[in-house]
Amino acid sequence: MSGKAQIIDFQSKKMSCEACIVGHQCLGYDPRLPGACIFKNSNMPHQLLHRGEYLYRAGEPFQALYMIRSGIIKTYFISEDGEEQILGFHLPGEIIGFDGIAEGAFPSNAMALDTTSICKLSFDSLEEHYGASPQLQSALLRGMSREILRHENMLMLLGKKKADQRLASFLLNRSTYQRSHGYSATVFTLAMTRTDIGKYLGLTVETVSRVLSRLQVQGIIEVHTNQIQILDLDALRDLAGDYAGRPGIEHGAIRVNRPFTGERQVNKAFH
Amino acid sequence: MSGKAQIIDFQSKKMSCEACIVGHQCLGYDPRLPGACIFKNSNMPHQLLHRGEYLYRAGEPFQALYMIRSGIIKTYFISEDGEEQILGFHLPGEIIGFDGIAEGAFPSNAMALDTTSICKLSFDSLEEHYGASPQLQSALLRGMSREILRHENMLMLLGKKKADQRLASFLLNRSTYQRSHGYSATVFTLAMTRTDIGKYLGLTVETVSRVLSRLQVQGIIEVHTNQIQILDLDALRDLAGDYAGRPGIEHGAIRVNRPFTGERQVNKAFH
């Protein structure tokens, strides 16, 4: 069967880190080293995956993190009854596999949605360079923290948002990624199917399709199969209802007004 | 107002790490040191929070992780329109605050649901001891990875599960925690309100209440306000539908049979 798919020959294609688009964002990046990468001389450089191939599967032993150089990877869980929950679509610059550290095995699956070039960051090599490189340490911690933050935002989305808000958030996310990587914030291609979008956002295909149609009718976006054009970014932002950008300065202040039940007791304690 | 609540005097109450129930599970634990804790001589030891008091709030600068010694803390996001999504209920032994590392500020709020003793793990001290202690490094990485894993399970729960499955998972979780900490796996107290359970599980209070009643009628649990007794653990497990325990050995194998659409291509590539 498809079991073979997970056997990837990492030796077959070595590429220089110097040419890597990811550059200094990479965990392995170190300008002091020849080749600018701590993995330069290891025998585990880059590898190409084709659509539908697995990078790893649930249950496999964890040995490495993976950095995406180009392409797109989806990571997902499968429940007892075969239901697939997509955990993320991962784009160039992102590192995946953090969830394997805890138990020494991957709990999730990672599959390429398109031709994808990835870089294997052997955990042993990583630990080897760990003591010597404080910036490697903090890059790793920040990378994991960012992953946690991303998950927390997804919990908010799945726990509280309505279908259109979910789609709006999703599109906005892509848009933000696009802009921050020098591409158009308003015109882009979705590499994944509607089904997969649904499995990511906790919705059915039909709902995804309907909401996209609805947004199009409302003049907020324009859709041609995989091509998305955002016509009204502000409307999309309104819909998404994320607090504008990140842990702003004054959230605490804003929220003081809210009638937290539990808070009463605090007040009492201070009066 | 309640703003005062977040000003916590960490100097006021120093306690020995040697007496700490958390012991070697703690990030700071090091048997070679006097006091067995890398934080022993720092001026940031333990502190007591009362019900409704904040440990930190969204927007505050991140300086430390916090380990819970006793009690219970809820962490949560608040959306633009004041909606609260609870990210977790954190019990003794757990470390919270990882989500603040990425941006240098907390994106979430942390409030005590009951009298709670916490230990402040200053991030500076942590980094100071980092190079010297490989086990501190790996404990930190594994702690964060476990948090990621926990979130991924919650994504599954919120994305795929029905109300009763969510409650079943929730109760099962508590049960597992209880057992692994030497308490009864079948009889315990819920420290949080139904409203909070709802905000955690993406449901309304009414639904939580109804489902609990239903489970009681079905003879699976018995509820007296906050007292829960699990009568049929297996039924609960069936309901929850988590794959029994963690990234088992053979998930990959099991799943090979599933008709993944994308997989077709892989097979071809290998034939």
Next chain:
DNA sequence: CGTCATGTTGAACCAGGTCAAAGAAAGTGG
């Protein structure tokens, strides 16, 4: 023991799921 928060239960409603069917793309093989 009265008050206020929290919990329960009922009834009506609706967002999104389910089922079904048809159209549009994209891969496949001649």
Next chain:
DNA sequence: CCACTTTCTTTGACCTGGTTCAACATGACG
């Protein structure tokens, strides 16, 4: 390059789990 097959997408009609609204019960606490 074209015909064929399969997957993906869209849309409609219906159904239902969970929300909403409302009323009442319980229980903690000063």
